[in-house]
Amino acid sequence: MIFIDSNIPMYLIGADHPNKERTISVLQRLVRDETRLVTDAEILQEILHRYTAIKRIEAIGPAYDAILGIVDEVFPVGSDDLILAKDILPAFSGVSARDAVHAAVMKNNDIETIFSFDTDFDAFSFITRIF
Numbered sequence: 001m002i003f004i005d006s007n008i009p010m011y012l013i014g015a016d017h018p019n020k021e022r023t024i025s026v027l028q029r030l031v032r033d034e035t036r037l038v039t040d041a042e043i044l045q046e047i048l049h050r051y052t053a054i055k056r057i058e059a060i061g062p063a064y065d066a067i068l069g070i071v072d073e074v075f076p077v078g079s080d081d082l083i084l085a086k087d088i089l090p091a092f093s094g095v096s097a098r099d100a101v102h103a104a105v106m107k108n109n110d111i112e113t114i115f116s117f118d119t120d121f122d123a124f125s126f127i128t129r130i131f
Contacts, residue, residue: 005116009066
């Protein structure tokens with residue numbers, strides 16, 4: 001099972017970028033191998049936030065279509081995840097609150113791998129990042 005980060009659908013629908021081809025290639029392999037792909041509700045919120053902040057509201061629909069078209073499940077973010085994120089933050093210095101929430105969702109759902117170009121996930125000893 002592999003967790004899909006918010007930057008993946010953004011590269012898929014975005015302009016040409018060195019990470020776009022890599023994103024397509026990795027996703028094609030994961031789908032071909034029938035790997036279970038998941039994300040969490042906070043990823044959807046990040047897409048809303050990012051495209052609203054840069055005034056590209058029209059990109060929200062395509063980004064949602066991209067991620068919801070590839071994941072098998074969107075995990076909710078519950079109080080157990082937020083309590084664990086609270087404990088993760090001081091244990092992994094320098095990580096963002098959002099990344100701590102994703103890490104907590106991953107830990108609580110026994111997900112050890114994330115597909116992300118965000119190197120901050122490398123700080124978590126219990127997560128392997130593919131990119």
